[in-house]
Amino acid sequence: MVVVISGGGRNLQALLDHCVAGHIPARVAGVVSNRADAGGLAYAAGLAVHAVVPRAWADAIVAIGVFGVVYLGIMAAMKVPEVDGIVRRVLRRR
Numbered sequence: 001m002v003v004v005i006s007g008g009g010r011n012l013q014a015l016l017d018h019c020v021a022g023h024i025p026a027r028v029a030g031v032v033s034n035r036a037d038a039g040g041l042a043y044a045a046g047l048a049v050h051a052v053v054p055r056a057w058a059d060a061i062v063a064i065g066v067f068g069v070v071y072l073g074i075m076a077a078m079k080v081p082e083v084d085g086i087v088r089r090v091l092r093r094r
Contacts, residue, residue: 001028001067001068001069002030002061002064002068003015003028003030003032003069003070003071004069004070005038005040005041006034006035006040007035007038007039008038008040009038009041009042009043009044012040012044013043015070028047029066030060030066031043031044031047031050032049032051032057032061032064033051033052034051034052036051038051048063050064
């Protein structure tokens with residue numbers, strides 16, 4: 001999955017920890033952010049990372065090539081129709 005963030009990354013770190021521990025049967029393939037200085041990007045070491053303007057997010061998600069997208073704390077960043085046809089599942093977490 002790709003995780004979309006814009007801030008400090010606490011939710012991203014929790015998600016990564018749960019995936020590693022086997023509590024979530026998924027793998028985070030990449031992180032996309034609308035801010036190049038988002039603190040959460042530090043948790044993305046070893047992953048595909050894209051810091052892009054919102055209109056380019058769909059292109060970044062396609063470049064990573066995933067099954068699902070998780071929005072963590074960034075609710076209005078991208079409308080679901082923008083990723084319709086790109087991914088099969090979209091999850092939003094406030």
